[in-house]
Amino acid sequence: MNTIEKLAILADAAKYDASCASSGSSNRNSLSGKGIGSTEGSGICHAYAPDGRCISLLKVLLTNFCIYECAYCINRNSSNAQRARFSVEEVVNLTLDFYRRNYIEGLFLSSGVIRNPDYTMEQLVAVARSLREDHDFRGYIHLKTIPDADGDLLANAGKYADRLSINVELPSQQALVNLAPEKDHRTIKLSMARIRTRREEHVADKRTKKISSNLTPKQNKPPKFAPAGQSTQMIIGAEPSNDASILAMSSNLYAAYDLKRVYYSAFSPIVDSPTALPSIRAPLVREHRLYQSDWLMRFYGFSANELVEEADGGMLDLQIDPKLSWALRNRHLFPVDLNKASRELLLRVPGLGVKTINKILKIRRWQVVKLADLIALRASVKRAMPFIVCAGHKPVEADYSSEKLRAMFVPAAEQLQLAF
């Protein structure tokens, strides 16, 4: 099998991992080095596939041989999928050749588990080591971490990679028991804790070294550990967990392990799937609502239990976005006065994003905020109007009953079907 044939198999096998981020790492470039590559904060999506997902990294598995039997996974032990295995050199060369042509920001390397976790992790680290040390590659590297792998291997992974990730896979331990019998939240969380600890040790090192040393700045720099942090992924819709438990899981993970992102991956049908799994199309709208909720938790001060009502079976409203849905359940807090309200309250207004709110607060220091300002800011004025008061605008209650508002924002039925 040649490299391109392997690429077809091992990229296909990797596409169920939603993560594609190449952002948030340390600032570096190749001006001072022998190799290629740079990372400058924001990530770059070099292409988009017709599934609307960004292609930023060369996302491949080192091998799709796997001794685990996770029901939802195309690479599970019993799957009839064609198997392949890259050599370390093949992945290194593919990455460099793609990078030189500006196809990618770097590499996202994962693997099926072969022999045992340590052996598998060793192989992943070998690729990252070769890219960094043999080729002075300064682009982005994301390594999937195998839970249970040895601590020294993890230390090396963090030394070479910008980001590490371990997937929690499913939102409850019971779901793992049912669908991923070799996996276990206990060991997954332990690995996440190890990564957080290592990152914090690095930061602490940096602080003490800064205070007390007469080394040159370069010697003074402790080795970086996964500067772009860690992330994880949960599969949505493969089992009956509701959105409330998914979001609770996410907020626990964010709080506990300093995760940069939790990715939600709508369960997608795979060839030859076991009968334990639902025979469905990927629940893409649900996935989208979860991402919106996740965003609201991280940047808008919402907590998981505000976003989902037990009365709705712990599920998010699929027809309208979670911020609007929350606003409709909490009409007593509205309308909010753009000229007086706190930032915290402004963040709760449908149609106003963080950037818009920051701009409103700046305008407010100098002059009265008018509806015309919102229009000039290109905010979602129509969506915001029922919920705000500002110079030149006061919502008329009669026009805006919650039922009317809902009807106004629910997309037409056919559109919704298309979205599914």
Added chain:
Amino acid sequence: MRQIGLFDAGTTAGLKRQSSLSDAGDTRTIQAGFRNVVFYPDFNNWWSSASQCLQENVSPSKVWWTENRNAARAPRKSLAMKESAGFIQEATAASCHRSEDRWALLYSILWRLTHDEPQLLELSGDPQVAKLHQYAKAVARDVHKMKAFVRFRKVEGESPGCVPRYISWFEPQHFIVEYAAPFFKRRFSNMHWSILTPVGCAHWEGEGDLWFSDSVDKDVAPDGDQFEDAWRVYYKSIFNPARLKISAMQSEMPKKYWKNLPEAKEITALVASAEVSTQRMIKQRKVADNFHCGARPAHPDQIVHQQIQATDGSSLQALRLQASLCSGCPQSVAATQTVFGEGPDNARLMIIGEQPGDEEDLHGKPFIGPAGKVLDAALKHAGIDRRQCYLTNAVKHFGFEPRGKRRLHKRPDASVVRACAQWLQQELSCVNPEVVVYLGATAASTCFGPQVRVSRDRGKLIYKDARQHLITTHPSSILRLNRGAAQQNAYLQFINDLKLCASAVGLENKARLMVNKH
């Protein structure tokens, strides 16, 4: 050569006249009092002209900005403007915009910034500021797309040993080539490359300076690269047909870019076959349970069970392993791990806290967080060697409320304490200490029930169940007090309580417990 006050407007070849914002048309002749500025159209040259106009107090309505690619270029100098540092950054971006009114817009904003409106850039609702933001944003997006969609094609050197050159053809929407080129220099600094576009070309020779040349035709660029096949294979394979979302793709990768992207040739076929592939995946179910990759590994719990069997079953080590698998209360769901007790199995003094905190949860060891540090210091003051004590908690899993990136301690419910009591009881019977110290109400309730009051019952030895017990405060309650006398007193009282415990340990064991001070 003077660039300002040139009155031969419209006569030089390649000259493009631009009206000022307040002018109605572009055909009027220049009248007295008007200034026609002829300049090379980039930010640096505009800036040096604009600075001069500003110095001479020429109002925006009196300036004509006339681009001339043949005009002399002002030397590049560092730009410093006290009035608004943010302006230069945004104006540099906006100056690359295609629209013809950008120079007049920039001058008008500059004028206002320096004439009693220093806060202008914060007024995002102002029509001119909104336009500036909009231009800068459009340029930033275009630059971003250039960084994303440039596709280099490798051209081998003409003679052997000659370095290959990577050449790209890209069609930007705005005049961004010089503005965006340094990014490619930083990223591909050890390659030789050229980016060719209809609005000028950028080149890099692996060292020295970037250089720029006039626009060229597309057919100058190479028409293929051997690696594009691999790239197209990758593009096809990474696509998931079950998630077809064409509009999402097009909003980020608009069709206008497709003609220069080798992978875009695949899109039509991928979209057309998506539905068939999806149906096949939904319908084709598993037939047999054959394992193709060897024996499945044991579940991580089984490994722990094997370790338990290797112990004698009743030792502390066996208990610790058993407890590591405990899921007897809701706190075990969100916590990382069981934080079991720590210390010698023949310790004479046992110290029981409430529950592990954030750091204990991450590391799996009791009393290593802020409260643990207070306890360490107090033990030292009391002359007690921590290594000779057995330290544990009433509850073994961390109970918390998530708050953004932090976990806030949550007091365990009585039901949680009850569920966890079995581990504490077994630790007590394994270690069999002479004296037990309870830190705080939760710990004390495990022995004395819910009616225990720390403030009332603390600081005295209580004989019960053939051993001495002592209740004292939890060190975290000392941390919660405001710095000052109250905190100092609480701390001293805590030390005294610990000293009392040490004195209660039998004489023959005391030497071992106490830190040797000599």
